[in-house]
Amino acid sequence: MGSAPTGSSRGGPGRPRDTSRGLAILEATLALMTEVGYEQLSMEAVASRAGTAKTTIYRRYRDKAALVAAAVEHRSPATPPPPAAGELRGDLLGLVTWLSRQIAEQQIGLLGALFAGMRSDARLAEEMRRILRRDEAAMTGGPLLEAARPGERLSPRAAGLFAEVAPAVIVHRIVIAGEACDEPFLEHLVDDILLPLLRDH
Structure with a gap:
């Protein structure tokens, strides 16, 4: 990535950022992504849906990819819960429950448009x-390490393994299988997949 921001309002000195206009642009981008897909998405269409000028969008985002990424970041901030259960299994359950909700809240049409794009x-x-x-760093950098209690030995690759496996299994469950990540499924994910994988044997 370059030193330029991915997406920001760059008005002149002393010019306040129009947060309502910025929000309208991001919401319009997400709606159009779901409706027409990434290939058919255009700055003109976003500007029309948001009720603003195309030049306003280009002042904030250098291209369509930066605009879509900003819209995704706006919709899904990475704020995983801190470990609270007091033991590894409970903390992993809390983490995958949060992760499954984050993924389930995304519209399947939007996820498909992103993958295709x-x-x-x-x-x-x-x-x-x-x-x-x-997002992987937010999930695994602090919460996963803090979840390991004294006497609980995690694999040196635990963070990377969690980041690879947990989201993939959840996305498959929601998007491919079309089923909910209910409590029995999340317990299965933790007990039968993650705990054996993450523990240092």
């Missing part, structure tokens, strides 16, 4: 991978 646009893939790396 990432295959066709290297810039969007770059932006989305940056967001994924940020």
Whole structure:
């Protein structure tokens, strides 16, 4: 990534940021992504839906990929809960419960549009991978390490394994299988997949 921000309002000195306009742009982007997909999404269509000028969007976002990434970040801030159960299994359950809710709140049409767009646009893939790396760090950097109590030995690769496996299983359950991540499924994910995988044997 370059030094320029992915998406920000860059008005002149002393010019306040129009937060309502910025929100309208991001919401319009998400709605159009779901309706028409990434390939058919245009700055003109976003501007029309948001009731603003195309030049206003270009002042904030350098291209379509940056705009879509900003909209995704606006919708899904990475704020995993701190460990609270007092033991590894309970803390993992809390973490995967939060993660499943984050994924389930995304519209399936939006997820499909993002996946398709990432295959066709290297810039969007770059932006989305940056967001994924940020979210993985938020999930595994602190919460997972803090979940390991004294005497609980985690694999040296535990953080990476969690980031690879847990979201993939949850996305498959919600998007491919079309089923809810209910309590029995999340317990299965933790007890039968994550705990054996993450513990240092």
